Amino acid sequence: MKLNAKSLLSLFLITWVVFSSVLFILNAHKYIGSNYFESSNFEMTKEDFKQQLGRYVLQPFDEKKAKESITVTQEEIDFHRNYYGTLSEQVANIREQYSDRILQADESGDAQLKEILIAERDAKIEDIKENFSDDKHVEEKIRKQKEQLIEKFAKEEKLAAKEFLNNYGYFSYNLVNVDTGEHFDSGNSNVTIFSEKYGNQKPYFTVNNYFYVGSDGNYDSVTLINQMEFNYETVQFEGSISIPKSMLNATQFGTEYKSFTVAKIIFYSIWATGILTIIALFTIAKPSFKNFNFSSRLKEWFLRVPIDVRIVIVLTSALFAYALIDSMSNLISNVTYYYNLTNYVVDVLFNFILLFISITIVVLGVVWIKECLSNAQKFKQEFKQAFLYRLADGIQDLFLNRSIGIQSVIIMVITFLSGIGFAGSMLDGGLLLVYVVLLFFIGLPALIIFLRRMGYLNLIMKQTKDMAEGRLTTPIKVKGKSPLANHAENLNHLREGVRKSLTEQAKSERLKTELITNVSHDLRTPLTSIITYTDLLKNPNLSEEERNKYIDVLDKKSARLKTLIEDLFEVSKMASGNIELNKQRIDLTQLMQQAVGEHEEAFRDANLDLRITKPDVPLYANVDGQKWWRVLDNLVVNALKYSLEGTRVYMTLTQKGMDAEFTVKNIAKYELGENVEELTERFKRADTSRHTDGSGLGLAIAQSIVDMHNGRLKIDVDGDLFKVTITVPVS
Known part of the structure; x- marks a missing residue:
C-alpha cells in the first residue's frame, strides 16, 4: 500500500487542525470578545499619549518661572571660584598662556598685537581677581549659566512638543483644569470611534510633571552647574480624550486599526474552519492507522535510522512546525503592513507548505515508531541499535x-x-x-x-x-573523554581555584583597607566634634544658652561614638563566635509588628509610604528574640535611611514551605554598585559619600545573626530597586 489521495487528505486535515488550534492558543486572548481599543498595543499608545499630553500641553515647562526660581549656593560659588586652582595658581596660569604669544609679537615687531594680547591677559587676570573678591560677581556668572541651560532645555521641550503633535495628531482632547478652569481643546469635535472621559464621578486626568534640567553631567569651563530639578504640583483635569472617526485613515493609527480588524476576521475564519475540520476528522474523513502505515522508500530509509535519531527527527519537526505557525500568526496579525498582496500570499503559502511537510513527518514518524515498538522483542532490538546505546557501549569498551x-x-x-x-x-x-x-x-x-x-x-x-608562571586567563580546552581530557579538566579546576583564591585575596586586602579607613573616619568624626565643643565650653564668657547648646551637641556625639563602638564590638564578637543564643519559640508576626511600629512615624516624616504584608495567624520560629528583633530593626532602619523620598517601602512576612521569609523592598536614594555581596561587609554602605549617620555595620550584624540561626540573607539589586530577603526555619 502506498500514499494515496485519502491519506494526503487526512494529513492536510490534521495539519489544518494543528494550525488552527495553535493559532487559537496564541491569539484567542487578543481577539475573542475584544476590539482594537482593548488591545495592549492601543493601551500603550493611549498611555504614552496621555503622558506626553500632560508634559507638553497641559502642564508644559515654564521657562520664565524656572529662571525666577534659580538659586545659587555658597558651595557653587566656591566651586566655580576654585575650579582652576587658587588665585595665585590661576593668575600664573594666565600669564604663562600669554607669555609666549606676547614674546612672539614683540620679536616680530607687531606692537599692536602685543598691546591687544597684554590687554586681553590683564582683563582675564582682573576677572579672576574679582572672582575671589566678590561673591556677587561669581553668582551672576553662575546664574547666567543656569539661565542658558534653562533656555536650551525650553527649546528642546518645544521641539519635542511639535514632534508629539505630529505623532499623535489622530487623538483629540477637550480638558478643563479643575482648579483654574483653564480649557484645553484640540478643536476636533467630529464623530468619535473612541472616547475616554475623566471627572464627573470618574477618575480625573492627573498630571504631575518633573523636569530635570542639566548639562551632560561633566563640569567644564563653560558649564559648572550640572543639574536643576523642577517638580510641579499635581494638577487634575476633567473632560475627555477621543479619536475622531475621520482619523481612521491616519498613517499609524489607521494601519494598526485596520490590521487588527482584518486579522480578527482572518483568525475567526481559520478557527471556524478548524472546528469544521475537527468534526470532519471524527466523522466523514476519519483517518485510520492503515492510511499512514504504507510501504515506501521513505519508510525503509526512516526505519534504518536508529530509534533515538528517529525520535529527534520527529521532535525537531514538531518544534519547526510550531515556529512556522508562530511566524504565520505574526504574518496574519500584520497583514495590512504588507505593501504587496502577492508577496504576502506567497509567503503564507510557502510557510503552510513547510508546515504541511513538518506535520506529515511528525504523523508518519509517530505511526512508524509505534509500529517498531509494538512488542517487547522489537523494543529490545531497537534499543540495542540505538545510536546513544552503541556510542555508550563503544566508549565503555574502548576507554574503560x-x-x-x-x-x-x-x-x-x-x-x-x-x-x-x-x-x-x-x-x-x-x-x-x-x-x-x-x-x-x-x-x-x-x-x-x-x-x-x-x-x-x-x-x-x-x-x-x-x-x-601566573597566566591564568585561558582555560585548557577539554577534548573528548580520554584520561588526558580528564587531566585537562582537573587542571582547569585547579586554575579556577587559584584564580578565585587570588581574587578573594585581593578583595580581602581591599576590604581590609576600606575597613581601616572607614573605622578611622567614623570614629574620628564624632571624636573631633567632642574635642572641639569641649574646648568651646572652656570659654568662661559663654552664655547659658550657648553652653546648653554645646552640651547637647556633646551628648549627641558621645551617643553616636558609643553606638559605633558597641556595634563594632558586637560584630567582632559574632565574627569570633564568642556569643550565645537564647532561643525561644517566638511569634515572628508580632515581632515584625513591634519592629516596624517603632519607626512608623519616622517613615511618615521621611515622606515614605510604608506597605506591610503579614500573616493573619501567628508564625512561630525558634530564635533568640532579642537578636532577631535586632535583625528586623536593622533592616527597617536601613530602608528608612536609604529609601528615595516619596517612594514606597514594602515589608512582607510570609511562610514558604518550612521557612519564614521576611522581605524589605525599596527604591534606593543613592546609586548602588554592582558588588551587592559587599554590602554585608563591615562599614560597607550603599551611601558611598557617607551622608547618613549609620555605622555601616547594620547589614553585617544582620548577616551574622541570621547565619547563627541557620538562616539565609540575600540581597538583590535591579537598577535602583534594593531588596533584602531573610529566611529562617519555622518551628
Missing part, C-alpha cells in the same frame, strides 16, 4: 580501565608492526595487498590518533607552564 600510557603503547605497537609489514611486503609481493589494506584501515588511523594525543599532551604541558 585504560590509561593514556597503555593506549599510547598500543598505538605505537600498531605503528611498529606496520613498519615490519612494509618490510615484509617488499620481500614478498603477495603480502603487499594485505599490507596496503591494513595500513590504510589500521596503521594510518592509529598514527593519526597517536599524533593527535601527543599534540594534545604538548598543548596541556604548554598551558600548564603558563599557569605555573
